[in-house]
Amino acid sequence: MQQPQFAATFDADRSEQFGNRLVDLLNQMGLALMLGIGHETGLLDVLARLPPTSSAGIAQAAGLHERYVREWLACLVSAAVVEYAPASQTFALPVEHAVWLAHSQPDFTPGGAFPGAAILAEAFACLMEVQPQVMACFRRGGGVPYSAYSRFHALMAQERNALFDRILLPSVLPLVPGWGKTLERGAQVADFGCGRGRVLHLLAQAYPHSHFTGYDISPPEIAQAQTEAEQMGLVNTRFRLADVAGLDVAGVYDYALAFDAIHDLAQPEQALRAIARSLKPGGSLLMQEFAASSRLEENLDHPLAAWLYAQSVLYCLTVSLSQGGAGLGCMWGKERALAMLAQAGFGAVEVKRTTADPYSDYFLARLSTEA
Ligand SMILES: C[S@@+](CC[C@H](N)C(=O)[O-])C[C@H]1O[C@@H](n2cnc3c(N)ncnc32)[C@H](O)[C@@H]1O
Missing domain, CATH: 1.10.10.10 (Winged helix-like DNA-binding domain superfamily/Winged helix DNA-binding domain)
Structure with missing residues (x-):
């Protein structure tokens, strides 16, 4: 050389x-x-x-x-x-x-914490279909809208479904003490940015006395969530097409969920405030995000950091910016998330982890009882 x-x-x-x-x-x-x-x-x-x-x-x-x-x-x-x-x-x-x-x-139990690698590899390859549009955004700003992604959402849903099927009830729900008992008696639960609804399908099946509402901005996701609920014979779920940030629902839900969603939203601050408003006094939110720091230098040992930042460029960041949004990116990190939850009115926030999903932080955010 x-x-x-x-x-x-x-x-x-x-x-x-x-x-x-x-x-x-x-x-x-x-x-x-x-x-x-x-x-x-x-x-x-x-x-x-x-x-x-x-x-x-x-x-x-x-x-x-x-x-x-x-x-x-x-x-x-x-x-x-x-x-x-x-x-x-x-x-x-x-x-x-x-x-x-x-x-x-069916007879294979996933061998590790990250069994969706082949699906994710395919999903990532699909992101290349928007690469020319994303590159154009490097030059002119703005972003690439959800509608530009043809196969990516279906593949991500496959990977997420496989994950939730395996971990939601045995590993994630136990992170939130008391929820299981309340759900058995009957509670109102909402999932914000629910995608194709797998989380609510699983919960609705396990807790027939509770009621579950999913909100998403994407018509195909809501349609798919509804279809799958019907196929499963569920009578305690409903799915609504809505922008979470503009939601006008007050004091309805005992529990809220927002999994892998807040960082994608155009208006995450407004969305968190709307979620807080939708809860009953004393209600709580379980928010799942990639475990990361808001400071780049603290993510350098993260085993998937480069891949996640790349996914952010090709999807999370750009879909938000396409709506003139905040563009948090999927590595927005714990410090920023905690600050935003506090601003939205969540008085006490705990960050929970499970070995079943080692790349996630689960934020359990409670409204104060006076709210
Ligand atoms: C990465 S997906 C996560 C889906 C699901 N919660 C999961 O964990 O697999 C993010 C979801 O947020 C939805 N979304 C984005 N912006 C939204 C908004 N303003 N209001 C409601 N949903 C929104 C997207 O359509 C997408 O289904």
């Missing part, structure tokens, strides 16, 4: 290490795209249930074209995800890998 002008201080080892990281990056990018395809086509699930099998056998079991499957397998073998036996020309997905990657296997 040609030495730059400041050669006296140029650390060749450091530069080479960085170059090696970039080589690794290219390999990981290739793997990420192929994992996404493996999830979407069902290839990962097929591999998980097959013994060592030829590419033709895998392709047949998946109902796919062998030539594509063979090239895909070659990528996964090169990346040490799939094992290859040259003598028999067979491929196998080790069970230790399958537990992280094979989402549709």
Whole structure:
């Protein structure tokens, strides 16, 4: 490599290490795209249930074209995800890998805290469809609207559903002492920015004496939430199309939820005030956000920081800015969240964590009883 002008201080080892990281990056990018395809086509699930099998056998079991499957397998073998036996020309997905990657296997218990990696890889690849529009926003400002994202929402819902199915009742609900008992007796609960409604579906099924209302600004999300509630035969849920910030509901709910939503909103301060207003005196909000600091320098050890900041650029930040919004970004962090909750009138806030969802902070924010 040609030495730059400041050669006296140029650390060749450091530069080479960085170059090696970039080589690794290219390999990981290739793997990420192929994992996404493996999830979407069902290839990962097929591999998980097959013994060592030829590419033709895998392709047949998946109902796919062998030539594509063979090239895909070659990528996964090169990346040490799939094992290859040259003598028999067979491929196998080790069970230790399958537990992280094979989402549709009912008999597979996810092996770790982050089993949605293949779905997320696919979702992330989908974000590239808006990359030209986001780049234009770097130049002219503004943002990319929700309507520009075609497959991203469905994929994120898949990943979130898999997560909530696994952790909501056994690990998240116990973070809020007393809620379970009140829900058993009968309570009014609202989910703000509910998306496709999985959280409320699960709660409504578990607590038939309580009533659950979901609010979201997106018509397709509300329609899907309603359809799934009907399919599940739920009679204690309702889903409403609304901008949380403009909601005029007062003193109705015992509990409010806002999962992975507040940072996306155009007007998060107004939304938190509207949520506070919607609660009965003494009511509380459980808000889930990515566990992060509001200070960049404190996030440098976060294992997913670069990925989350990138997701923020390509989605969270830009959807908010497209509405002239605050543009908090998904790494807005605990300090800012606590300040905003206090401003909205939540007197006491505790930050809760669960090992079942190690990348999240759960803010339990209570209204004072005089509110
Ligand atoms: C990242 S999704 C989270 C969905 C769900 N709560 C979850 O945890 O999977 C954020 C949701 O907030 C909704 N949203 C964004 N702005 C909103 C607003 N002003 N009022 C209501 N919902 C909004 C979006 O449509 C989207 O469904």
